[in-house]
Amino acid sequence: MTNQGKAALVIVDLQNDFCPPDGALAVPGGRDIAPAINKLLDLPFALKIATRDFHPRDHVSFASQHAEKQPFTSSHTITNPENPQETQET
Known part of the structure; x- marks a missing residue:
């Protein structure tokens, strides 16, 4: 085993809530990042993680x-x- 690291992809808090037109917390251009993330998901990362920040009302x-x-x-x-x-x- 070598000491070389392996790359991981971490997608932080990408949610429909931040995306127009129907997101409760929509920000302009909120959906624009999705195509880039989809391209990254096609790459051979050793680990792929997605997080979601959730708060009750x-x-x-x-x-x-x-x-x-x-x-x-x-x-x-x-x-x-x-x-x-x-x-x-x-």
């Missing part, structure tokens, strides 16, 4: 679980602790 991650917050209308700014100039609006 009352999960804390949803805006509806926070006072005075409305789904799809609230936002939050995340600041990189190592570079305060770098922010991302979510």
Whole structure:
């Protein structure tokens, strides 16, 4: 046996919920990644893994679980602790 590694394909959280037109959390272009993933699935990876992040309706991650917050209308700014100039609006 050699110490050489083998490549794995990990597909993280690709769900219909993120895909227009009917996804509950659809994002523009959400389906555009699917053809590339399908091509990757045809390759001979030693291991292929797909994950799915699931939350029940009352999960804390949803805006509806926070006072005075409305789904799809609230936002939050995340600041990189190592570079305060770098922010991302979510």
